[in-house]
Amino acid sequence: MNRREFLKTAAIAGIGFSIPSPLDFLNNPCEAYAKSDLVVATGPNPTKITRAAIEAFGGMKKFISKGDIVVVKPNIGWDRLPEQAANTNPEVVAALVQMCLDAGAKKVKVFDRPVNDPRRCYIQSGIHQAATAAGAEVNYIDERRFRETAINGLVLKTWPLYEEVLNADKVINVPIAKHHGLSKLTMSMKNWMGVMGGSRSHIHQRIDESLVDLSLAIKPTLTILDAVRILVRNGPQGGNLADVKKLDTVVVGTDQVAIDSFGATLFGLKGADLGYVRIGEQRGVGIMDLSKVRIRKITA
């Protein structure tokens, strides 16, 4: 985004703001254009803050249409308990599933390709139980359903990606914010490793470029960053409760770069400290500079 574009966006957004509330319906298209918009919700109840954040962001109906097949993609990578903050908070996932169904989604699918044993990850994370109870279809990854997909990125030219994600009407990314030994932090852009087939661990050799390539290939409708508990050390797996920090926060947006850039601040870092955020902005995935992003903070 160059300066002219930014000014244009800002101007349109400004017009949007200046519209008096009775004419609120005019706001929606403008808001959609001003895409670097984040809602940060804080409060003790993960379900409540998730709901409040989505409402403040325009409501689920704005993103999910009647009859949609929706994929909600949490991080279920590890055989860890919710309080160990290695997987996405199950209550956040369940709240999203519920909201999608309420918004008219025909089916909500929840899955991930874990690192540890899938059965243990799904159950121990609490996500299998919570998402199923909320009405989602929770299935294990079926190895036959990875499809070689053109990515045409800097590093990844093609890669087997999970068919269910490619076929879905809407995709919602719901990562957890965690420390990571190589990429420093893992949040929304890195969460797409969970739909990669093949020997995905090879991408660690050029992790930042690869993550940006992936983010260009998979475009989520919505991203919710779970920072109810964050893992500040010994990530991405953790295991020691002393490494977990309770922030009671979720961040909602559509711009993955902006979300990850904001996520970095939760750890006392800047977006620019993360290679994939820097490269992500350069390649037009989103906006890194938080001063250019409207951030609305609410409590619930």
Next chain:
Amino acid sequence: MKRLRLISQGLFLLLFLFLFFQTESKGVDELGYPVRLFLDFDPLILITTLLSAHAVAVAFYLSLIMIAVTIIFGRVFCGWACPFGTLNNLIGALKKMRSQPALGGWYRFKYCLLISLMLSALFTLQLVGIFDPLSLLIRSLSLSVNPLFNSGTRAVFDSIYDLNIKSIADVSESIYAVFKKGVLSFDQPLYRQNILIGVIFFCILGLNLYEKRFWCKYLCPLGAFLGILSRYALLKRSVSEGCTSCGLCTRECQGNAIADDMPGTNDLWRQTECIGCRNCDDVCPQNAISFGFRKQVRSAPIDLGRRRIMTSVASGLLTVPLLRSTPFSKRGFSDSSLIRPPGSLEEAEFLKRCVKCGECMKVCITNGLQPTLLEAGLEGIWSPVLVPRLGYCEYRCTLCGQVCPTGAIKQLRLEEKMRVKIGIAMIDKGRCLPYAHATPCIVCEEVCPTPKKAIWFEQATVLDRQGKKIEVKQPRVDLDLCIGCGICETKCPVRGRPAIYVMSVGESRSRENQLLL
């Protein structure tokens, strides 16, 4: 009576198979069913473990029930309950005519085998698992038949799926889903030696085509053990005056218990060979045969003869030094590739108890537990070894200790298990990407499960071919923290020989097999 027996056999076989299919993780740390129940009832394992290890797992006292039942009713376990016996029965049903028993006197062989096994056990060599029918059955099903079944079923459904015709695939996939839920393993199970173990198993079953219940009549050491117990069993068969020596009962006898030439002579009835099938009673045209609790009926002895007993004793005795005098015993500790599951007893104690039933390998969540061939000596054949390149030890899983019937693998609480070292990881700097190839990689550290990671990084600046400086994180292993779970080796992206690998050195269970002071 025959129908009743078939129902009983069917129910026991179904129970056995149900427990077998339940021997698999469902994501929680409990299995929910007593999956090793049949082994718990096996008195042969009880006795031999008592002899070899002077100890026995608590659940084995269930097998006292089997001893009591046998003393009262004879070998009814063999005829009415044993799942392996039932399988032999089933295969035997393919054979129509019964030829005259070509191996009549060879029924004694199983007693000789039993004596040898007992003698070896008495001198601490536990070989019973190789021949025990329940051990053999669970091992064969786990390591060979189940993988075969899974592979075949998956191949069928996968090829239908690959046809890519939606209407057909919809139907086949829904059937597949039922299979997956009910009987298929979560992942395709794969084991080394599946062919060897399978060939032995199918050969044993195939012998039924030579003679029905071949295994039960001539080979089974559990059958022999129960045979001895049933020598004076209270429930006896008696033949009345009405017998015309027509020989129908001899032909129908499943256990080789009735004398060929004089079926009507009570004294020649081999009670030790009778498995209580009651076929004789069913077929007798004169209704001359009856079973009941009587004292006065005498029956034929096992009649091994002094020479056979001496030979069996000697062979059992000699097997001990024969199998033990290997180069392994020189070092005093086991091979570094012999990574035993967490909770395993010290190697010598482990071998005294392990009955090679394969339960731990069946339940292992990553398929990393594999049967040994000669890594633990011939004595330890088919005992469990972790092969990290195939699968690692899941940090928060304790299933192998839960299913081990003899306590060779102790049942550990989760907190204990997470502290047990089964080995330590070593880095091969000649292959590791950040060391050898100036290429970033952190996979081993990422997957390391200890709360404070046992793999840490040394930040290093290396040069590439153009002389450009590249920052890499070179992994190092903290020998105190590493538990040897092997996930680093499983997940190491260096194909073939991994750049990080686990050895049994440093394992908690051994005093000798250590690296550090």
